[in-house]
Amino acid sequence: MDKRILGKQGFEVSALALGAMGYGKSREIEDRADMIRLLRNAVDLGIDFFDTAEVYGPWTNEEMVGEAFAGLRDRIKIATKFGWNIDQATGEHLGGVNSRPEQIRKSVEGSLKRLRTDHIDLCYQHRVDPNIPMEDVAGTVKDLVAEGKVLHFGLSEAGAGSIRRANAVHPVTALQSEYSLWTREPEAEILPTLEELGIGFVPFSPLGKGFLTGKIDSSTQFAANDFRGMIPRFSEDARDANQALVDLIKRIGDRHDATPAQVSLAWLLAQKPWIVPLFGTRKRERLEENLGAASVSLTESDLSELSSAAITIEGARYPQEFMKMSGL
Numbered sequence: 275m276d277k278r279i280l281g282k283q284g285f286e287v288s289a290l291a292l293g294a295m296g297y298g299k300s301r302e303i304e305d306r307a308d309m310i311r312l313l314r315n316a317v318d319l320g321i322d323f324f325d326t327a328e329v330y331g332p333w334t335n336e337e338m339v340g341e342a343f344a345g346l347r348d349r350i351k352i353a354t355k356f357g358w359n360i361d362q363a364t365g366e367h368l369g370g371v372n373s374r375p376e377q378i379r380k381s382v383e384g385s386l387k388r389l390r391t392d393h394i395d396l397c398y399q400h401r402v403d404p405n406i407p408m409e410d411v412a413g414t415v416k417d418l419v420a421e422g423k424v425l426h427f428g429l430s431e432a433g434a435g436s437i438r439r440a441n442a443v444h445p446v447t448a449l450q451s452e453y454s455l456w457t458r459e460p461e462a463e464i465l466p467t468l469e470e471l472g473i474g475f476v477p478f479s480p481l482g483k484g485f486l487t488g489k490i491d492s493s494t495q496f497a498a499n500d501f502r503g504m505i506p507r508f509s510e511d512a513r514d515a516n517q518a519l520v521d522l523i524k525r526i527g528d529r530h531d532a533t534p535a536q537v538s539l540a541w542l543l544a545q546k547p548w549i550v551p552l553f554g555t556r557k558r559e560r561l562e563e564n565l566g567a568a569s570v571s572l573t574e575s576d577l578s579e580l581s582s583a584a585i586t587i588e589g590a591r592y593p594q595e596f597m598k599m600s601g602l
Contacts, residue, residue, distance in 0.1 A: 275320030275568060278550050280474025281447030285396065285426050287323035287351055287550055289543060289568055291476060292316050292561070294326045294339050296554040303334055305556075313342040315558055317349055319565055325450075325476075325552055326389075327355035327400060328381050332365045336388035344390055352389055353450075353476075355430060356381035357400035373403035375414040382418055398428035398450055402436050412443035419444065428476075434467040446473050450552065453477035455486060455538055455580060456507075456519055456587045465546070473548075480542050480551040481535055481564075485513070488520050488534040507589030515588040522583055532570045535560075539567030541580050 276289045297309040313324065326339045336354060343350055359372035362380040385394060397418070399411055418424040426447035429440060440446050449468060453460045454477065468475050481487055483502055492514040496503035506512060520534060527537045542551045555561050572580075 275565065278474075278547060280396075280476070280548060280550060281426065281445065282472040283426060283445060283447055285351075285447050285474070288321045289550060290321060290539065290565060291323040291325055291353075291550050291552040292321050293478065293552050293554040294324060294335055295330050296556060297335065297338065303338055306338055309556070310338060310342040312556070312558060312561065313339065314346070316561060317343075317346055319561065321565070322350045323353070323550065324350060325353045325478075327398075328360060328385055329355070329358040329367060329400065332358075332360050332367055333384070333388060336385055340388050340390040347391055351395035352391065353396035353398060353428065354385050354389065354394055355398040355400035356385070357398075357403060357430075371401050371403045371405075373399055373406045373411050375406075375410055378411065378414045379418070382423060386423060393422060394424050396426045396428050396447060397424040398430045398448075399432070399440075400430050402429070402432050408436050408439040409443050412440040412446075416444035434463045437464075437467055437471070437473065441471050441473065446471070448474040448476050448550075450476040450478055452479045452591065453542070453549075454480045454482050455523065455541060456482045456516065457591055468548075469546070475546065475549045476552050477542060477549065478552045480553055481538055483508075485516065486520060486523060486534055486538040488524055491517060504593050505589070505591065506593065507587070507591055509589060512589035515586075519583070519585050519587065522580065522585065526572070526576050526580065529576070530570055530572070532566070533563055535564055536567040536570050537572070537580075539564060540570035540572050541577065543567065544572055544577055 277286050278289045279286055297303060326335050356378050357371055357373050359368040359370045361368055415424060415427045427444055428448045429437060429446055430450040437446060451460055484490055492510050502508040523534045523537050527534055539551050542549055553564050
């Protein structure tokens with residue numbers, strides 16, 4: 275697989291990244307062995323950039339990733355995240371954010387143990403903490419970099435002002451935020467800021483939480499524990515309205531013998547050479563399908579048609595209470 279560079283520090287990773295969040299965010303991962311196998315399959319297929327977080331579980335996801343890559347550490351790069359208010363003794367998520375310097379240090383030490391490694395390749399602040407100056411956060415990570423425990427500093431869902439303040443203290447290698455054909459907000463201010471400062475971008479939910487794959491429509495029924503059932507953008511009316519975008523993606527895919535998922539990922543890859551889409555899947559066939567996006571060469575006409583389509587996306591990307599809790 276082709277490589278891409280994130281940030282001015284030369285952090286080289288595979289052009290597509292795999293996120294482990296969907297493998298289990300609760301304290302149990304029922305198909306743990308299958309998910310470990312899938313992570314290892316991804317390495318064999320060319321992915322070397324993997325994403326997890328302290329809060330997924332908390333802790334069980336990092337533990338699984340650590341087990342999966344035992345003996346493979348020199349072949350992969352791991353990104354994880356701190357920033358939620360997690361009791362460092364019990365693993366209980368106490369609610370809200372917490373990026374106090376002492377909390378960051380405890381989080382990173384715990385992550386190192388769970389990931390079975392002596393360094394974290396890319397360590398993100400998961401959400402901006404409005405109670406802690408960004409300079410203090412970046413300064414703490416700078417110290418961890420000096421100690422060799424963290425190699426690169428990242429932010430997640432941060433605004434342009436926070437990015438600039440953090441980068442002034444210690445170089446930010448990458449920002450992770452939502453960006454896709456149906457979540458275009460980063461184009462207004464975030465992408466220009468990243469380009470100016472030389473910061474890479476790792477967009478999550480590049481397939482619109484599954485909607486852009488073309489496998490979800492207004493008749494789809496979500497399980498009771500499926501978070502999408504709570505998202506305004508996934509209401510029946512919104513799905514019906516947003517189908518116009520998927521129809522367009524399918525038409526362009528037909529020109530290239532490509533699936534909607536491949537077109538959606540190829541569009542992201544074509545936006546900037548420093549964008550590395552982060553997708554998640556629980557199935558090897560979907561993993562292989564998504565990796566095929568790297569071979570889809572969209573024409574300038576295709577890209578223009580996708581980018582400039584007069585299609586209004588209906589529905590907010592998260593429930594209002596979740597946006598407030600996350601500081602979004």
